[in-house]
Amino acid sequence: MNDRQKYRLLIALVLGLAILNVALLIWFGPFRHGHRDGFRPNERRTFLTRQLDFTEQQRQQYNELREHYFSERRALAEGIRPMRKRFFGQLSDITAADSTLLAQAQAYHNQLARIDLLTLRHFQQVAAICTPEQRKKLANIVRKLPQAAAWNNRRAGTAGRQRTD
Numbered sequence: 001m002n003d004r005q006k007y008r009l010l011i012a013l014v015l016g017l018a019i020l021n022v023a024l025l026i027w028f029g030p031f032r033h034g035h036r037d038g039f040r041p042n043e044r045r046t047f048l049t050r051q052l053d054f055t056e057q058q059r060q061q062y063n064e065l066r067e068h069y070f071s072e073r074r075a076l077a078e079g080i081r082p083m084r085k086r087f088f089g090q091l092s093d094i095t096a097a098d099s100t101l102l103a104q105a106q107a108y109h110n111q112l113a114r115i116d117l118l119t120l121r122h123f124q125q126v127a128a129i130c131t132p133e134q135r136k137k138l139a140n141i142v143r144k145l146p147q148a149a150a151w152n153n154r155r156a157g158t159a160g161r162q163r164t165d
Helices: 003-028 043-051 056-092 098-128 132-156
Strands: none
Touching: 003 043, 043 056, 043 132, 056 098
């Protein structure tokens, strides 16, 4: 086999592998069926309504609660970004007083606590529109939320990662 035939074979193998790679990405990849995060479009919006088997009236009440919750949560979350940026902006200021850094860290964590409190109140309001049986299901779902968040972080490669520097 001469060099020319070897190169042709190598090029054919590389092209074949590239085509196979693209086909596998399409088949198993994150863009399958138009959803990137494992949920179909609008599935997040209907998850609780399906799990709790809401009536039409409950579904309308839940949608109002949900919209209100997310508008308030979005406003609180937007306030966190500048706080975090300002806090970590102190990295280059080696003369920053501990009291200043502590005050900024506490303000940041207080904002996170407000979001947690808002989330708890939201689920309490959702529980208020549920029947006793639905409340049990809701409590079970909410109890699993921190575990699900930790699992998603592990899948994303962010949880439990130790810094080596």
